[in-house]
Amino acid sequence: MKGYRQPYPVPGVIWASLPIPALLIDEADRILETNPAAELFLNASSRSLKGQPLFDRIHIDAEMDEACARARANQSALFINDVDVTNGEKPPMQCTVQVAPMADNPDLLMLLISPREIADRLGRAGAAKTAAKSAIGMAEMLAHEIKNPLAGISGAAQLLSMNLSPEDQELTDLIVEETRRIVKLLEQVEQFGNLRPPERRAVNIHDALDRARKSALVGFAAQMRFVEEYDPSLPPTFADPDQLMQVFLNLIKNAAEASGGAGGTITLRTRFDLSLRLRRKDGTGKALPLQIEIIDDGPGLPPGIADEIFEPFVSGKENGTGLGLALVSKIITEHDGWISVDSVPGRTVFRVSLPVSPKELQKKEAE
């Protein structure tokens, strides 16, 4: 291994006392470290395991290549529940496998293997929380798995429809239409799960707003009138331009959908306001002076769900996914920003508050 250095400062005591098998693997899925529980599980010494391809030593009955690639690409941990794991000598054991990227070296992965009985013992109390946290990861994997058979179903329905009477074709059309709707939902679930870490740089907010407005106008917001109230002196923010545009697009989409297809006005407003600060957990504060408001004159938030609209899968629409605002909120949080909403019938304001780009970056962009 070229230029190899110890890139994983694992506190030895914690590592050694972990009651479940834990392994650290490198970018080529070779074993770097095993804790004592893993030595026991694999029935081999840490020294003899070092450098060995992981999947020569352990068989996990799941798409592990894909899981590892996914954990590396998304930089997030994932769970695989109830899979058979064996070292080839002992009979397979039902386990939960967790794959987590190392925080400071994204190519290294930590594998935690919890045999079922241990997992059960370790805490039913925590189970619900863990399930909720990993629900999106699971949903994302499911989404991926469901899309293929759906394509098959839809294709078969289209083939069938060729020899059918018009009344019966209505039924195959229904199949095709509904599968398309499910695919769209699944794509949103995947998009939510696959969100990459933002690549932030100095970004002109008005450019991002314009991109979103133009793209909305040729699609879902064709019937809407746009009003721009921009503060032209607004300094750039520090953001991933594509993700920022996605935020505005989702907010504009909701504003357009709120009008119920009847048309209406969407106001895009920007201003500078130094009074808003984000307080961090450690007590320090950060100014969020860039205010972007997406305002519509629709009926306002449905009262029953107003407090939960930023949660995933909360929707007030018959065909809604409830993922639009969850994605918005996830992106804004990763940008150290803040989002709030103020809604009465006839006037709904979604306000995004963002930090100003660091000065050096602004200068660099100007050069």
Ligand SMILES: Nc1ncnc2c1ncn2[C@@H]1O[C@H](COP(=O)(O)OP(=O)(O)O)[C@@H](O)[C@H]1O
């Ligand atoms: N501008 C708005 N006006 C009224 N209701 C809104 C507006 N934006 C969001 N909502 C409500 O919040 C819900 C959640 O929005 P979202 O997360 O984008 O999911 P979806 O649009 O798929 O339902 C919507 O279903 C809707 O009821």
Ligand SMILES: [Mg+2]
């Ligand atoms: Mg939406």
